[in-house]
Amino acid sequence: IDEIEALSSIYGEDWCVVDEDEKIYCIKISDCLDQPKWTLCLQVVLPPGYPTAEPPIYQLNAPWLRGQDYKELANSLEEIYLQNLGESILYLWVEKIRDFLIEKAQSSDPEPEIKKTSEEVDEDDGDDFLSDYQPIQEDPIKMLNYITSGSQEDEELPPVHHGNPITDRRSTFQAHLAPVVTPRQVKRVLEKLYGNKKIASATHNIYAYRIYCVDKQTFLQDCEDDGETAAGGRLLHLMQILNVQNVLVVVSRWYGGILLGPDRFKHINNCARNILVE
Helix, strand or coil: CHHHHHHHHHHHHHEEEEECCCCEEEEEEECCCCCCCCEEEEEEECCCCCCCCCCCEEEEECCCCCHHHHHHHHHHHHHHHHHCCCCCCHHHHHHHHHHHHHHHHHCCCCCCCCCCCCCCCCCCCCCHHHHHCCCCCCCHHHHHHHHHCCCCCCCCCCCCEECCCEEECCEEEEEEEEECCCHHHHHHHHHHHHCCHHHHCCCEEEEEEEEEECCCCEEEEEEECCCCCCHHHHHHHHHHHCCCCCEEEEEEEECCCCCCCCHHHHHHHHHHHHHHHC
């Protein structure tokens, strides 16, 4: 408890409590405070035996972190744990990761491309209905800026509702819903949600929206995987089956270090269905 309180005061807004009961935390680490180039999210689960008998379960989340970089950093964290057996090591881990990011910033490595990928890969993620609804590949906010650029009026922010979280094997899922009638409102709701540091720290924020255009008698709809392959298309398909309209649904997932396989899609859809019913 002392360690968590200390880290919370040291890192302020960069420190986030994902689930107090399950002891899941997330910290955003950057190479510098002003205009950081390299950023990484460290998610940790503190098991009952930590720190005396068990190490933290951790996940390093950064779209650019793979291969040799991942191995090198994971080995460094393992080394710190072995050198400090039985002691609290989260602060040492965070500062080690920061040193690693500073080294990358000072090296000649090109800046990372901002593109998320899923922590999980299924052998068969494909569904026939997905072919018609490929999620937008660009930054979702940037894309919505483009869609809404013709409209001059600043529309009011719709009310945002938050569903009950579902936790399974340390992964937590939570749905958020807002009534929307224009793409500009979709953009405003997403900006509002991403302004919440807990939601912004989620491993994935999957969303889909359907807006009925009365004049054209057609639906304006789109979805976003945010790195969780095929999840946005499945969410949009659920909304089509339920025939909902003028609604944006966002499902946040905080990855807890244990792969869930296809169960993750069940939880995403259940979260979405529950909040739509409510």
